[in-house]
Amino acid sequence: MLLVRKLKLHLGSIIFACALIAAGAFWQAWHANHANRSPTGSSLPGIVIGSVAAGIILFELLLWPRKWLRRFRLFPTKYWMVAHIWLGLATGPLAYIHSGYRLGGTFSTTLMVLLLFVLLSGIYGWVIQMVLPRWMLGNLPYETITGQIDDVSIQAALNARRMLTVAFGPKPEGLQKLPNLDSFASDMSGAVTVKKGRKEIKAIVIGAVQRRDTKGLNIEVDSGSEFNAEDGRELWRQYAMVIEPFVLRGIPLSYGEATSTQTQKETSLKSPISTRQKMIDWFSMLRDSCSSSAQPIVNRLEKLTEQRLQYDAQRRAQSWLHGWIAFHASTSVVLGVLLVAHIVLALKYM
Amino acid sequence: MQENGSQRAVKIERFYHKAFDRFIYRKRWMSFLGLLVGIAYSSWLLLSIDGALQVSTGELSQPHFAWNKTGCEKCHLPNVPIRKDAWGGDRVEHIRDNNKNCNGECHAVTGHFEAKTKTSVLETESCSTCHREHLGFDRNLVEVYDAECSRCHANMASVANHPESPDSKAPQPISNFSAENGHPNFASLKHDPGTIQFSHAQHMRPGQPKSPNGFDAKKLEMIPEKFRGLYQDQVDTNQLIQLNCSNCHTRDVEVKGYEGLELADSKPTASVQSTDHMLYKPVEFDKHCAACHDLDGLAHGLDRKQMNEAIKELTPRKILDYLKKRFTEAEPDSLVDGNMLKEIAEEIDGRKTRLDAILMQRENTCAKCHELSKDPNSIVAPSNLKRKWLRDASFKHGAHLMVSCKDCHAEAYKSSSEVYDYSSNTKSKEESSIVMIDGIAKCRECHIQDAQLRSQKFTTLKHVATADCVDCHRYHSDPPKPRASVGSMDTAAVKLSDVQLFLASEKAP
Structure with a gap:
């Protein structure tokens, strides 16, 4: 049903785009045959087809101003996007028919190459936006809002510290220093400052469930349970040395007197849990070195690390999902500007 | 202590979407950069000669090559389509303006068979239709595509002035050199107008x-x-x-x-x-014929008056020697008796210049190769050698x-x-x-118009060549x-x- 509904949504645009291409190709061929000349862009069909293609490109570029005006609800986005995709795809063949199936000079070749880049990047974006979100839904259960990954990681680190403190008491002296997260803790529970341009907006942090795994890092440790002090020292030690630096990597944090983000990054690069397989192996060893009573704690810490690994994967996926837009948009802008120059020059030197 | 739902929830900022997003940031900056690049490139195209060359579909041919550095306006009149097949390019005033641009300051060429072609056809023929530019330095502008010729020649009735005389033959349509009826046989090989008897x-x-x-x-x-x-x-x-x-x-x-x-x-x-x-x-008589065809001192190519003058200058003795030598040595069977020689000598001596007539009627002299002229001032008819x-x-x-x-x-x-x-x-x-020149059939053996057929024939024929109109015309x-x-x-x-x-x-x- 979903497929049928989607097909119905796209079908009109597909038919219209194909009809434009077929009509253009037929007219250009008929005219060339009638005039006994090879088809050109300056012939009547060439100019009309070129104008249609230029009009479509203008419509494609209107996607941007449309976003500024979306509050006016000019046209349903889904229809606009369908038209954007299929009419946009039609511009390639239409431009090629307009050119008389030739690349022409340097300038027209540049235009064609730019159009090709725009089309390819658009196709790539379209495909990746169909495939990747589905993959993320199935493979990244800890997925959160990408811009909030650092905050969520800090929150998770705070939770882990709390869990270890509840289970084993405060971090023993002599272990590696942990960054000061007190300010983050207060921000999370109170108000935050969001920078928007020059403005600073005080925003209230509200609760939001960010994961489908309801257990997740929930602390279910009974404070009355018996825990081995040795386990506690070992887990605190490993937490401070390996787990938290990995969970908080890339976040600028204060280590008191002598730490920096650089140190964090360096630490995380050398981390023995930087990949999933390494993590499994490492936690397996950690589990072996602890008594059975500490196993639930180890499991929670492993989940914490797993969450961070998924956030990294999510970040990479986001790059794939949105990285192309910058290229697509910039080449479209160049194409749009050069198209104006092309029209002026073509009319002058036709 | 059991954590409550609020604590379990990971808290996020309500206005997270207003926070810095590197993707949006990158998109905006790259688009701005694209705008700058587009404007800079367009300005260069529109304002500089080197930039305008970017619009050119190819290098100009050798005769026009210098204009690669002077801009497009030398040939391209602003807003006047130069191509006839461009929209509006077939308007007579545009064609006239463009042709005037070529055929005036630089070129001075006439129309094509002006008397035989309709004016309405000639005035819609633009230079650029046949002489296609921007195809590279080595492009020979004279190499016109066959289609440009057959555009008119395949349908001569619509382009040629109708012959006034009913006896006049309408020009034969020509469409394809290689096709059996695509090109007539060479009319000028049908008949040899020459009058020289030569084997x-x-x-x-x-x-x-x-x-x-x-x-x-x-x-x-x-x-x-x-x-x-x-x-x-x-x-x-x-x-x-x-x-x-x-x-x-x-x-x-x-x-x-x-x-x-x-x-x-x-x-x-x-x-x-x-x-x-x-x-x-x-062929020149003095170079190629004189070795065997001796005129015994008389120059070749004299008219009757010149011949008479030359003969008058000969002494009777010399004439007698000449005649004797000719009729006794060269042609022993056609000996002339002494009386006749004497009579001739007397006539010459009396300044009766009939000897040239006798001489020219002999097989061994002018009439051997030439037809005699009916013009009293000439000895022989025009050779009409082509x-x-x-x-x-x-x-x-x-x-x-x-x-x-x-x-x-x-x-x-x-x-x-x-x-x-x-x-x-x-x-x-x-x-x-x-006529010892083979006709069109012989040409067609090697000259094949169709490129595909030509490449096929290339495997069996030693020499294969194109059969484009401009190869000959x-x-x-x-x-x-x-x-x-x-x-x-x-x-x-x-x-x-x-x-x-x-x-x-x-x-x-």
Whole structure:
């Protein structure tokens, strides 16, 4: 049903785009045959087809101003996007028919190459936006809002510290220093400052469930349970040395007197849990070195690390999902500007 | 202590979407950069000559190459389509403006068959339709596509002025050189207007006797001493002179390294072509005939008055010696008795200038080769020898050096091998009227218009060539009008300067 509904949504645009291409190709061929000349862009069909293609490109570029005006609800986005995709795809063949199936000079070749880049990047974006979100839904259960990954990681680190403190008491002296997260803790529970341009907006942090795994890092440790002090020292030690630096990597944090983000990054690069397989192996060893009573704690810490690994994967996926837009948009802008120059020059030197 | 739901929830900022997003940031900056690049490139295109070259679809050809650096306006009038097939380009005023741009300051060319073509057709023909530019430095602008020619020639009825006389034949449509009915046979090869009695067969026999193994065969010692050097390498075991093509037919321009191609038994293997060598020089009596055809002191090419003057200057004694020598040595069978000689001498002595009439009627003198003139001022009729057989085409022998003479002039060799007896003038006249150039069918053997067929034939044929209209024809040069008067151009002895002028006119685009 979903497929049928989607097909119905796209079908009109597909038919219209194909009809434009077929009509253009037929007219250009008929005219060339009638005039006994090879088809050109300056012939009547060439100019009309070129104008249609230029009009479509203008419509494609209107996607941007449309976003500024979306509050006016000019046209349903889904229809606009369908038209954007299929009419946009039609511009390639239409431009090629307009050119008389030739690349022409340097300038027209540049235009064609730019159009090709725009089309390819658009196709790539379209495909990746169909495939990747589905993959993320199935493979990244800890997925959160990408811009909030650092905050969520800090929150998770705070939770882990709390869990270890509840289970084993405060971090023993002599272990590696942990960054000061007190300010983050207060921000999370109170108000935050969001920078928007020059403005600073005080925003209230509200609760939001960010994961489908309801257990997740929930602390279910009974404070009355018996825990081995040795386990506690070992887990605190490993937490401070390996787990938290990995969970908080890339976040600028204060280590008191002598730490920096650089140190964090360096630490995380050398981390023995930087990949999933390494993590499994490492936690397996950690589990072996602890008594059975500490196993639930180890499991929670492993989940914490797993969450961070998924956030990294999510970040990479986001790059794939949105990285192309910058290229697509910039080449479209160049194409749009050069198209104006092309029209002026073509009319002058036709 | 059990954590409550609020604590379990990971808290996020409510206005997270207003926070910095590197993707949006990158998109905006790159788009801004794209805008700048687009504006900069467009400005360069619109404001500079080098930039305008970016619009050019290709380099200009050699004659117009300098304008690559001067901008497009030299040829492209602003907002006037230069291409006829462009929208609005077929308007007469646009075509006229564009043609005026070419044909005025720089070029001075005439229309094509102006008298025979409808004005409405000629005024819609633009230079750029046929001479396509921007196809590279080496593009030859004269190489017009066949389609441009057949555009009119395939449908002559619509472009040619209708002949006023009902007897006039309408121009034959031409569509494809290779097709059976796509191009008519060469009209100028149908008939030889020449009046010279000449037997190629006789001249290709050893010693050039009238009949095979005839007694009158020439030996080297029988020709004047001054000519012997020319033929000393061409004698057979019987000391008989064996002529070959190049003895009479010499190239207008020498092609070094390929001197012997005109020899009778040559089998050219050369693939060389010469763009300079077009035709063979006209046969000249003094160079090519005088060795055997001795006029005994009389110059060749005299008219009746000049001949009379020349004869008057001869003393009776000399005339008697001349006649005696001619009729006793050269033709012992046609001896004239002494009384007749005496009578002739008396007549000459009395300044009766009838001797020329007697002389010219003898087979061994003018009438041997020439038709006698009915004009009282001339001795012989105009020879009407053709310098250029293909009237409307520019044939280049230099482009055909890879084939032997026999390949296209088989008739000259055929009559020789069939060993006709040319003892009678009738036979000789018959042979003289034969045009010894093979027709269009022979050309079609190598010249194939269809590229695919040409490539197929290439595997079986030794020489394959294109059959484009411009291989033979030019647009802006109407065929020369046939000359009514008899002048030096219609005689055999055409001066070299005429040939050079003709060649120069042929080479002009």
